[in-house]
Amino acid sequence: MARIAEEFGTPVYIYSRATLERHARVFREALLPLGKIHLAFAVKANPNLAVLRVMQREGFGADVVSGGEMARALAAGMPAEDIVFSGVGKTRRELLKGLEAGIGQFNIESEEEGIELAEIAAEHGYTANCALRVNPDIDAGTHEKISTGKSDNKFGVPIDQAASMYQRLAALPGMNMRGLAVHIGSQLSDLRPLELAFEKIGALLGNIRERGGTVTHVDLGGGIGVPYKAGEVMPSPAEYGHMVARVTKGWDVTLMFEPGRVIAGNAGVLLTEVVRVKRNANRDPFVIVDAAMNDLARPALYGAWHDFDAVKPTGQRMVANIVGPICETGDTFAMGREMDAVERGDLAIFRTAGAYGATMASSYNSRGFVAEVMVDGDKVASVADRILPEDIYAAERVPEWLDD
Ligand code: LLP
DSSP: OHHHHHHHOSSEEEEEHHHHHHHHHHHHHHHGGGSSEEEEEEGGGOOOHHHHHHHHHTTOEEEEOSHHHHHHHHHTTOOGGGEEEOOTTOOHHHHHHHHHHTOSEEEEOSHHHHHHHHHHHHHHTOOEEEEEEEEOOOOOOSOGGGBOOSTTSSSSEEHHHHHHHHHHHHTSTTEEEEEEEOOOBSSBSOSHHHHHHHHHHHHHHHHHHHTTOOOOEEEOOOOBOOOOSTTOOOOOHHHHHHHHHHHTTTOOSEEEEOOOHHHHGGGEEEEEEEEEEEOOTTSOOEEEESOOTTTOOHHHHHOOOOOEEESSOOSOEEEEEEEOSSSSTTOEEEEEEEEEOOOTTOEEEESSOSSSSGGGOOOGGGTOBOEEEEEETTEEEEEEOOBOHHHHHTTOOOOGGGGO
16 A cells, blocks of 8 residues: 555555456356346446456446446447446437447336437437336335435336336337346345345236237346445345345346446545644544545545545554545545544555445546556556646636637
8 A cells, every 4th residue: 555655646546456356256156046147347336447347357248327438348348239228318329329339238218218219220220129227116225315216216117107118119110129127226235125126027027028028138237235334244145146046036038237336346445645633622633634525425425434444553543533625514534433543644545445436536626536556466557547637627728808
């Protein structure tokens, strides 16, 4: 860590190739008994090209939600047919790009989108492989901002309308309706809501087939939670695999999965340096670190917990508020945290930062974009150079007429 801080500066994300690979393999092994499976890494969790390359080498395709993510997956060497295009607001341009690239499956989130896609496909002489994303109206029991399977969320089509919609869409030229998709939320700590959702999908599958429809693929999404606190226990991939095997028995489809956090979350940390410790009388000190909410947004956005540990713990402990330098109170990583005692200049890490970390960074307060490195044994390499504020404002223009 000290070597990385020296060479690349702080704050910096550090990803472990070995951990990514181990997570990919454990996940795959847990699902192998299911027969025909397709694994698509959720690019949104960590779109770094080197991370995607690791996943590609592990035989994963990609779940993408924008033209940008699709371009990254392709640039990382993922075959187009292994890419699933999800997302509630794909533009006509993105749909056409997906068709041109030959991506494997579009997960359609509304009848309107399906009709538009069919039109575009027919017009340009393509056939679009599609799954209909269903909203099963199930409370995933996770943070409301990352819950996606309740009927008042924007995602998917209402399950009671799905069978007839599937039939209508399947009849359109340019359209190959081949499956169903579901994803009820992220950071799920309990498998029960997933199981209920999958049971509903099983019933829908039967209903569609009874009406003469063809279903060869079911995409079960992502969502398995990971431990953010030492000692926290989350469902294991093996438990998830057993549950899926039980619920999907007899479906006779290719099962597709879109894991993100469970692969990348604990394969990354955010390394930061303590700028100073600010002590006020009668209250916990503020440990001010050089990482901020623009680098790791989860605590500010969701009140998320990230374990924070000194790189060289002294054995002493302290209770402190951990904050970044940004000029708003939201830039707080933790209040009243019991933690390793740290002082100015010490290095520390936020753990479980490999998913939804760098990818959600911004340049707020003109702090630039955080750097990313990957380690592999004793090898270390930059996988994303720091983008400096000057690089960002190089794209900005001051119109001459301002000075008229
Ligand atoms: N598939 C779909 C359709 C999704 O919307 C998502 C995540 C995934 C797969 C991957 O889910 P995972 O396996 O990672 O749980 N920024 C939030 C998380 C947002 C998740 C959005 N969708 C966070 O930092 O907690």
